[in-house]
Amino acid sequence: MARPRKRENQGLPQNLICRKRQRKNGKVVTYYYYVMSDKKEKPLGIDKHLAVLETARLNCDRVKIRENIITFVTVATRYHTEVIPLKAQGTQRLHRSYLKNLLAFFGNPPAPLDKIEPYHIKQYLEWRKSSTGSANNEIALFHHIWTKAREWGYTKYSCPSEGVQRYKIKFRDIYIEDHILEKIYYFADEQLQDLIDIAYLTG
Numbered sequence: 001m002a003r004p005r006k007r008e009n010q011g012l013p014q015n016l017i018c019r020k021r022q023r024k025n026g027k028v029v030t031y032y033y034y035v036m037s038d039k040k041e042k043p044l045g046i047d048k049h050l051a052v053l054e055t056a057r058l059n060c061d062r063v064k065i066r067e068n069i070i071t072f073v074t075v076a077t078r079y080h081t082e083v084i085p086l087k088a089q090g091t092q093r094l095h096r097s098y099l100k101n102l103l104a105f106f107g108n109p110p111a112p113l114d115k116i117e118p119y120h121i122k123q124y125l126e127w128r129k130s131s132t133g134s135a136n137n138e139i140a141l142f143h144h145i146w147t148k149a150r151e152w153g154y155t156k157y158s159c160p161s162e163g164v165q166r167y168k169i170k171f172r173d174i175y176i177e178d179h180i181l182e183k184i185y186y187f188a189d190e191q192l193q194d195l196i197d198i199a200y201l202t203g
Helices: 048-066 072-082 089-106 118-127 129-151 178-187 190-202
Strands: 016-022 028-035 041-045
Touching: 016 048, 028 048, 041 048, 072 089, 072 129, 089 118, 089 129, 118 129, 178 190
Parallel strands: none
Antiparallel strands: 016 028, 028 041
């Protein structure tokens, strides 16, 4: 459940990071580290090319170990392919946008599905606190993806987003002018017209 990479690490292979250190003589040296599955860091020295080669080897070993593990990316990819195209065009655009943010958090590195816990959902909401409304919608999509994952047999666990407090959103009060209400009433079906009448009569 990693956050998007820092600028200095962009362009490096997955799980490889770098840190700049200033020596006593004032020279700035870049050190490379490989982030293991347990989040511990393995030093790979200061030669970028050797660090990249060693990272490739370590990543291959990591894939072999995890090849039978279902990740969020696995389920999200199937959801993107099979479920989103069945939705309305506007909903498709929104859900692809939401999914992009979910994958940025839960897909780098790919999070094993059954290892995602409620506190990860809380971390996600904190990460997206600058867009509270979208964050709530993205977690709602996460919940639906998880529901499909259970239907497809990928997991037997309840969704970790259940019970996690989402952001409280303040909605603006909008006064509907009479001419707008008349237009809505004109195009509404009989059931909606009845509901409008009841709402109008009861204040």
